[in-house]
Amino acid sequence: MSERxxxxxxxxxxxxxxxxxxxxxxxxxxxxxxxxxSVQALDLRFPDEGGFVGIDNYVTVLTSPLxxxxxxxxxxxxxxxxxxxxxxxxxxxxxxxxxxFGRGLVRxxxxxxxxxxxxxxxxxxxxxxxxxxxxxNALPFVAEDMAWFGDRFSALSVIIAAEVWxxxxxxxxxxxxxxxxxxxxxxEAAKMDGANAVQRFFRITLPLMKPAILVALLFRTLDAFxxxxxxxxxxxxxxxxxxxxxxxxxxLISRLNxxxxxxVSVLIFVLVLLIALAFVKGFxxxxxxxxxxx
Amino acid sequence: MAGIxxxxxxxxxPDGTEAVKKMDLSVxxxxxxxxxxxxGCGKSTALRMIAGLEDISxxxxxxxxxxxxxxxxxxxxxxxxxxxxxxxxxxxxxDNMGFALKLAKVDKAEIDKKVEAAAExxxxxxxxxRKPANLSGGQRQRVAMxxxxxxxxxxxxxxxxxxxxxxxLRVQMRTEVSRLQQSLGTTTVYVTHDQTxxxxxxxxxxxxxxxxxxxxATPKELYADPVNLxxxxxxxxxxxxxxxxxxENGKVRLPMGEVDLPQDLSGxxxxxxxxxxxxxxxxxxxxxxxxGSGFEFEAPIEQLESMGSEIYAYFKHEGEAASSDELSxxxxxxxxxxxxxxxHGRAVARLDPASEVRQGEKARLWLDPARIHLFDPESxxxxxxxxxxxx
Amino acid sequence: MQRGTREYTLWSIGLLIVVLFALVPVxxxxxxxxxxxxxxxxxxxxxxxxTLENYTGLFEGGFESPLLRPLIxxxxxxxxxxxxxxxxxxxxAYAIARLDFPGKGAILGGAxxxxxxxxxxxxxxxxxxxxxxxxxxxxxxxxxxxxTFALPLAIYTLVAFFREIPWDLEQAAQVDGATPLQAFRKxxxxxxxxxxxxxxxxxxxxxxxxxxxxxxxxxxxxxRTVPAALAFFTGESTFTSPTGNIAxxxxxxxIPIIIFVLIFQRRIVAGLTSGAVKx
Numbered sequence: 001m002s003e004r005x006x007x008x009x010x011x012x013x014x015x016x017x018x019x020x021x022x023x024x025x026x027x028x029x030x031x032x033x034x035x036x037x038s039v040q041a042l043d044l045r046f047p048d049e050g051g052f053v054g055i056d057n058y059v060t061v062l063t064s065p066l067x068x069x070x071x072x073x074x075x076x077x078x079x080x081x082x083x084x085x086x087x088x089x090x091x092x093x094x095x096x097x098x099x100x101f102g103r104g105l106v107r108x109x110x111x112x113x114x115x116x117x118x119x120x121x122x123x124x125x126x127x128x129x130x131x132x133x134x135x136x137n138a139l140p141f142v143a144e145d146m147a148w149f150g151d152r153f154s155a156l157s158v159i160i161a162a163e164v165w166x167x168x169x170x171x172x173x174x175x176x177x178x179x180x181x182x183x184x185x186x187x188e189a190a191k192m193d194g195a196n197a198v199q200r201f202f203r204i205t206l207p208l209m210k211p212a213i214l215v216a217l218l219f220r221t222l223d224a225f226x227x228x229x230x231x232x233x234x235x236x237x238x239x240x241x242x243x244x245x246x247x248x249x250x251x252l253i254s255r256l257n258x259x260x261x262x263x264v265s266v267l268i269f270v271l272v273l274l275i276a277l278a279f280v281k282g283f284x285x286x287x288x289x290x291x292x293x294x
Numbered sequence: 295m296a297g298i299x300x301x302x303x304x305x306x307x308p309d310g311t312e313a314v315k316k317m318d319l320s321v322x323x324x325x326x327x328x329x330x331x332x333x334g335c336g337k338s339t340a341l342r343m344i345a346g347l348e349d350i351s352x353x354x355x356x357x358x359x360x361x362x363x364x365x366x367x368x369x370x371x372x373x374x375x376x377x378x379x380x381x382x383x384x385x386x387x388x389d390n391m392g393f394a395l396k397l398a399k400v401d402k403a404e405i406d407k408k409v410e411a412a413a414e415x416x417x418x419x420x421x422x423x424r425k426p427a428n429l430s431g432g433q434r435q436r437v438a439m440x441x442x443x444x445x446x447x448x449x450x451x452x453x454x455x456x457x458x459x460x461x462x463l464r465v466q467m468r469t470e471v472s473r474l475q476q477s478l479g480t481t482t483v484y485v486t487h488d489q490t491x492x493x494x495x496x497x498x499x500x501x502x503x504x505x506x507x508x509x510x511a512t513p514k515e516l517y518a519d520p521v522n523l524x525x526x527x528x529x530x531x532x533x534x535x536x537x538x539x540x541x542e543n544g545k546v547r548l549p550m551g552e553v554d555l556p557q558d559l560s561g562x563x564x565x566x567x568x569x570x571x572x573x574x575x576x577x578x579x580x581x582x583x584x585x586g587s588g589f590e591f592e593a594p595i596e597q598l599e600s601m602g603s604e605i606y607a608y609f610k611h612e613g614e615a616a617s618s619d620e621l622s623x624x625x626x627x628x629x630x631x632x633x634x635x636x637x638h639g640r641a642v643a644r645l646d647p648a649s650e651v652r653q654g655e656k657a658r659l660w661l662d663p664a665r666i667h668l669f670d671p672e673s674x675x676x677x678x679x680x681x682x683x684x685x
Numbered sequence: 686m687q688r689g690t691r692e693y694t695l696w697s698i699g700l701l702i703v704v705l706f707a708l709v710p711v712x713x714x715x716x717x718x719x720x721x722x723x724x725x726x727x728x729x730x731x732x733x734x735x736t737l738e739n740y741t742g743l744f745e746g747g748f749e750s751p752l753l754r755p756l757i758x759x760x761x762x763x764x765x766x767x768x769x770x771x772x773x774x775x776x777x778a779y780a781i782a783r784l785d786f787p788g789k790g791a792i793l794g795g796a797x798x799x800x801x802x803x804x805x806x807x808x809x810x811x812x813x814x815x816x817x818x819x820x821x822x823x824x825x826x827x828x829x830x831x832x833t834f835a836l837p838l839a840i841y842t843l844v845a846f847f848r849e850i851p852w853d854l855e856q857a858a859q860v861d862g863a864t865p866l867q868a869f870r871k872x873x874x875x876x877x878x879x880x881x882x883x884x885x886x887x888x889x890x891x892x893x894x895x896x897x898x899x900x901x902x903x904x905x906x907x908x909r910t911v912p913a914a915l916a917f918f919t920g921e922s923t924f925t926s927p928t929g930n931i932a933x934x935x936x937x938x939x940i941p942i943i944i945f946v947l948i949f950q951r952r953i954v955a956g957l958t959s960g961a962v963k964x
Contacts, residue, residue, distance in 0.1 A: 005785070012786035015776040019836050020792060022773060026833035027799050030810035037809060092703055100696050107954065108947055109707035115946035116711065117894050119912040120935040124714040133928050135713065138728040165710060170957065177958030188347050189380035193394035193441075194368035203393075207384040222801045229896040233916060245805040245897070252809040253901050265806040272803050 031269055037262035044256035057263035067247065067264070071271075074243045077156060078224040081163045085220060086213070088164065089171030096172070097179045110169035118166060122233035125162035152240045159241065162230045167223065171216050178212020179205070218279040222272055244268050296358030296448040297323040297481060298344060303353035305339050305505075313339040315505040316353065321449075321483060326475050328496035329485045332528070336505040337485045338453055344483060345374050345451050357448060368397075373442035374451040378458065379434050381426040381441075387413075388422040391440045405444075412440040415474070432463045439474065449481040456491065468494060489529050493517070501525050523567065523674040526667060527624045532572050532606060534667070535641040536621060539568035541668065549611040549639065550591040556664045562677050567621070569667035572606065575643030577651055578658040588660045596640065598653045605645045609659065612639065621674075711939070718932035725928050739933035752934050754906040755914035759938070762824055762910060763892040766831035770839050770888050771881060773832070778843030783852065793844075796837035804834060808901045815902055822904045830898050835888040842887060842956045846880025883956035886949055893942060911938045 041053045061067045096106050113121065128134045129148040137144050149155045182205065190200050206213075228245040231237060237246045248268060252261030298321040305314040314336040321327040329337040342348040343355060346367035354361050362370050373394070381390050389396075391412060392405040400408075413419045416436040426434055435455065442450050455471070456464045472495055475482050486492055492499045493513040501508040501516065501524070509521045520526035526534050540547045541562040544555050548568055555562060578590050593609035600606075643659055651657035668677040713730065718739050720732040727733060743752040781789055811830060812821070820826035850873065858868035899913035906914070915934055918927045946953060 008784050009786040012780040012784040013788070015780040015784075016788075016792055019773040019777040019840065020795070022829075022833050023795065023799050023836055026811070026830055027802050027807060030807040030814070033810040033814070034806060037813065095699055095703060100693065102696075102700050106700060106703050108950060109704045111946050111950050111953065112707050112711060112943055114953075115890065115942045116939050117896075117912050117935075117942070119896050119915055120714070120939050121710065123915065123931055123935050124710040127717055127928060127932065128710060128713050132726050133717065133728070135728050135730050165706070169707070173954055173957050183378070183380065185376050185378055185380035186382060188345075188367075189374070189376060189382075189441075190393070191347065191367040192345060192372065192374045193445075194397045195393075196368070199397060204382065208382075210384075218801075222803075226803050226805065226897075228805065229912070232896070232900075245803070248805045249808065249897070249901065252812060258809055258813060262809045265803075265809050268803050269806040272801060272806075276798075276801050 031266070034262045034265045034269075037258050038266050040259045042257070042259040042262075044258060053259070057259050058267070060260060061263050061267060066242070067267075069240055070242045070244050070247045073156065073241060074225055074227065074245075077160055077163065077227050077243065078221055081160045081167075081224050082217065082220050084160070084164050085168045085171045086217065088168045089175050089216070092168065092172040093175035093179055096176050110172055112169075113166050114169040114173075116166065118229040119233055121166045122162055122230040125158060125165070125230075126234045129158050149235050150239065155235050155239050155241045159227070159230050159234055162234070163224060163227060166230075167220060171220055174216040174219070175209065175212060178209045178216075181212070182208050214279065214282060218276070221275060221279070225272060225275065244271070297321055297325070298327075298449060298483065299354075299356040300340070301354040301356065303340075303343060303355055304351050305336070305343060305348060306351040312505050314343070317505075317507055319500055319507060319510060321481060324479045324481055326472075326482045326484065326495060326497045328492040328499045329483065329502060330487065330489060330492035330499055330528075331502035331508075333487055334504075335502040337487075337502050339505075340502070341451050341453055341483060341485045344370075344449070345372060346370050371448040372451055373445045373447040373449075375438045375442050375453065375455040377454040379426075379438040379455075381434060381437055383426055386423050386425055387418060387429070387437050387440075390426065390437055391444050394441070394445050408444045408446075409440075412443045415443070416440050431459055432467065435459060435467060436470075439471070443474070443478070447480070449483065450475070452482065452484040454486055455484075457486070457488070464491075471495065490531060493529065501528060503528075519676070519679050520569075520667065521676050521679045523569070523621055523669050523676075524624050526569050526669070526676070527621070530571055532642050532644070534569045534571050536669075537568045537570070537611070537641070539566045539668070540564070541566055546666065546668070550593065550661075551589065553589045553661070553663045553666065555668075556666060559666070559668055559677055562668055565671060566677070567669040567671050569669060570641075570661060571665065572642045572644040574662045574665040575607075575645070576660045576662075577645045577649035578660040579650075580646050580648060581660045584662075585660065588662050590658060590660050592656050592658055595651050595653055595655060595657050598651070600647070603647060605647055605649055605651075607643045607645050607649075607651055607657070607659075608640055609643060609657070610639055611641055711943075714932050714939075715936055718929060718936045720929055720932075722929060739929035740937070742930055743934055743937070751918060751930065752911070752914065752937070755909050755911045756938070758824070758906075758908055759893060759910040759912075762827050762831065762908075763889050765824070766828045766835065766892045767885050767889045769828070770832040770835045771885050774836055774839035774843050774884065775881060777836075777840050778847050781840070781844050782847035782850075793840075796840050799834065800837035800841075802834070804830070804897050808897060811898075812901055821902060822908050824908055826902045827895075827898055827908060827910065830902070831892040831895060832888075835891045838891060839884045839888050842884040843880055846883070846956075847877065849880075850876045879952065880956075883949070883952040886945070886953060887956050890942065890946070893938075 038057050039052060039054055041051060041056070092106070092110060096103055099106065116124075126149075129136050131137055131145065131147055134148075136142055136148075137146050146154070148158050186204055186208075187200055190204050195203060226245055227243045228249070231241055231243050231246050232249075235241045237243075237250065242250075244264070245268065248261055248264040251257050251264055255261075298319075300317045300319040303314060303317045304312060306312050317336075317340060319327075319340075329340055331337050339348055343350050344357070346362070346365060350363050355363055357370055357372065382393065385393065388409055391409045395405045395408065409422070410419070413422055416439060418433065418436055418440060421429060421433060421437075426437065429437065435458070438455065442452075452471075456467050459467060468491060471484075484495060486495075493516070496513060498510060498512055499516055500510040503524055509516060509525045511519075516525065516529050520529060520534075523536070527536070537548050537550075541555060541559075541564060543563075544560045545552050546555050546562070546566070546568060578585065581588065593611060595607050595609050597608040598605060599608075645651065669675065670677065716730060716732055717725065719735045719737070720727075721734045721736045721738070724733045744750045748754055777792065780786065781792065807830070811826075815821040815823075815826045820829070852873070854872050854876070855865075855868045858872045863871065894912070895910070896912045896916070899910045900916060903909045903913060909917075911934070915931055915938075918931050918934070
C-alpha cells in the first residue's frame, strides 16, 4: 500500500471517528446495558431488592397478556397506517408527478403535516374528535355523542388517522423521488406498444418503483412501529390502546421498574431487528447503502 | 402497411412558438423517408406527431387512408425505435420484444414464435433471457429494433436510433437498418441530424429547418440540386464552399477569376453567391483529358489534411467572403465555423490522393464550371431550381 | 388528444382534496386557539367569539409562565444538537464521499441501522446512566441523544450532496493559484453550503419534534422542551380546561416551523429524498 493511500485511510478514519463513537455510545452501549439491566430485578421504588434473576423478567413479559395486547395494537397500527399511507402516498405522488397545474401548491400543502410537531398533530386530531371540544361529532352521519376515545377500536382508528395524516407526505415525497427516476421514454415506448394508463402503471411504474417503494415501506414501517407520541397524547394507553413503546415507557419511567422495562426494551429491539431483516431479504440486491447498479 | 401524409400539420406550443410549421409531406407506402436537419429544426416533433406522442395543433395527419389526429398511439399501428432505446429495464429481452404483443393479447405460442424469428434475424437468440443492463450498446439497439419488428406494424418510426453508438458500430448498424427495411418493405420514417446517415439510408430525404421543410428529394437530387443555401451547405461533407460572385453576359466573376456560366444558368446576372463543392475542384495536373473544359487557377495552399483516399486542401482566395443573412444563419445552425469558406477567404478542395500539392506552396487547381451553383443572396434560393420548386 | 375540460375538472378536485386533507387539522387547531373558554366546547369550526387570551396567557409571569422556559429550552437544545450533528456528519460524509478507505460500507450500514433503531429501547439505560452522570434533566442530557439519532439522516443527506460536488474544481482553483485553504473556502464551501444547510434543517426539525426522550429524560421546566411541556400542561387554574392554551402553544411552535419548511421546501424535498433514492 502506498504512503498516500495509507495516509488517506488514516485521515478518513479520523474524520469518521467522532460520529461513529457518538453513535455507538448512544445506541450500542445502551442496548447492551439494557440487556444487562433486563436480567436483574431492578425497581427504583424498591432499591434494596435487586440482583440477578436470569430470564425471569422476559418470562414475566412474554407470559403477560398485556404485552401481547400491546404487540397486537402496534402491529395493527403499523400495518393499517402504512398500507393506507402507501396508497395515499402513491396517489399524491402521481398527482404531483403528473401535475397539469398547481404542483407547487400540492407540495406546499403536503409539507405542512411533515413540518408539524407530532405532539401538536396529535392534539389537533384529539381536539377534533373529542366529544366535548371537537367538531367531528357535529358533522353529518356522525353520532353526536360518539365517544371516540372510549372504545379501543375507535380510539385506535383516530390514532391511525393522525399517524397517516402526519406521515403520508414523507411517503409521497419518497415515492415521487422514485417516480422521477423512471425514464419518461419508457412510458412513450409503452404507449407505442399499446399499453393503456392502467397497464402502464402496473407493468412499468410499479415494477420499476419497487426499490423506492421498499425503502419507503421500510422506513415508515419501522417508524410506525415506534408509535408513541399520538397515543400518549390521545389516550395515554387507556382503553387497551397501548403500543409497545408506551408499555416500555410506563414500565421504565412511570413505574421506574428498570429490570422489567429493560426486558421490554430489548424485546422491542429484537422485533424491530426482525422486521428490518425481513425487509432486507425482500430487497434482494437493492439494499440501501449499497451502490445501485445502473 | 401504409403511407403517411402530413397535410398542413402544425405544432404550436402554449407559449406560441411553432416547432413545426404547416408541414406538407407524403411518405409513400414502403418508402424509407429520412427527416434531417440541425437540432431544434422540428424533425423529432414531426416524428412524435406521427407516433401520437405529441398533439397536432393544426392540419391533418393520415396514416393509410385514415386521419389519425385524435387516435392514441396504440391505435395507430406503428412501432417506434427511440434514441435511448427505452428498453424496459425490468424485463428480459424476450419480454421487451413481446410486450406489445402481450398487451394485444396475442397467443403465447405466437408471441414466442415471432420474438424468436425476430431474434434470429437480429442475431439476438442467445441473449433472449438477459436483461437490457447486461447487453452492449449494439445489442440494446438491436433489441429496440426487434421490439419494433415483431409487431409487424404499418410503419416504423426511428428517432436517431444510431446516435448512441460509437462510430464504427454506427456504420455497421446503418447497413443493418437498411437491409432490414428493404427486406421487410415497411414504410419507415427515420429522424437524424447526421447528413451522412440521411444520404446513405433514405429513399428520399426531407431537409428541415426552423420547423419548415426545405426540400424533399432523393439523396442524389438533394446533392446535385439543392434548392437553397441551407440545403446546399447542410448536405455534403466537407460542406460546399461559398463565394461572393457577380454574373454578367454568361460569365461569372469569382475570386479566382472569370468563369463561363453553365448552360442552364447563362441568363444569370447581378450580385450572387456561388457555391462549389470541394469535390468539384481538382489538382490541375491530375485532370487529364477534361482539363481543357474547366477553369484553371493558382492558389496558395494553407493546410493539407490527408484522409488516405483523398486530400482536403484548404486554399486562400482573394475575394471578399460571401455574405448573406442566410449564410450566417446556416453557419449558426450547423454549429458555426463548420463552413470552410469562412470570412478569411478560405475554401477547401477535395483532391485525388495522387496530388503532390504542398502545404505553404502555391498550387494549380482546376474547377468544373458546369457544377457551379448560384444562389440569390437575399432569399438564399438556388437560381437553378428557383422556378421549378419554390421553397 | 386535446386535454379536455373534464381532465381539468378532475385535476382541480384532486388538488382540492389533497390541500384540504393537509390543511384542515391545522386550521382546526388554529381556530381552537382563538376560542374563548366559554365557546371552546361549542363544536363549531369557526370561533363564535374570538380572543387572544390563550396566547397572552402562555407568557404571563415571565420565566414562571407555562411556555417561555420550554420554548427557550427547545430552541437552544435543537440549535446545539443541530450544530454538533452537522459538524460531525460533515466530517464523516466528506470521508465517505471523497476518500477511499475500508469500513465505508460498515459506517453507512451502521448509520442506517441506527436510523431504524427504536429510541424507546435506549430510554431505560440512558435514564439510568444520565442519573448516575448527573445529566438527567439537563440540556446535555437531551442534546446527546438528539444529535446521535440525527446523525444517520445528516450523514446520508450530506453524502448524497457531497457526491454531486465537482471536486475537480478544487484542483482547478489550485492550478489557478489558490492555496488549498482558499480553494476550499472559495470554491468547495459555497458549493457544499446548500447541502449542509438542508441537512441542518432536517436535523433541526427532528430535534424540535422529539417527544420520547423529552418526557423520559427531563423532569422539570429546567430542560423540558415544548412537546413535553404541552403534554404536562395544566390550565391556569384547576377549574379551567387548558384546551385553548394547548392549542395556542401548539400553534406557536408550529407556525415558525411551517414558515421555515415552506421557505425551504425545495431543499427539504431534495434532502429527504436524496439519501433514500441514491443511498
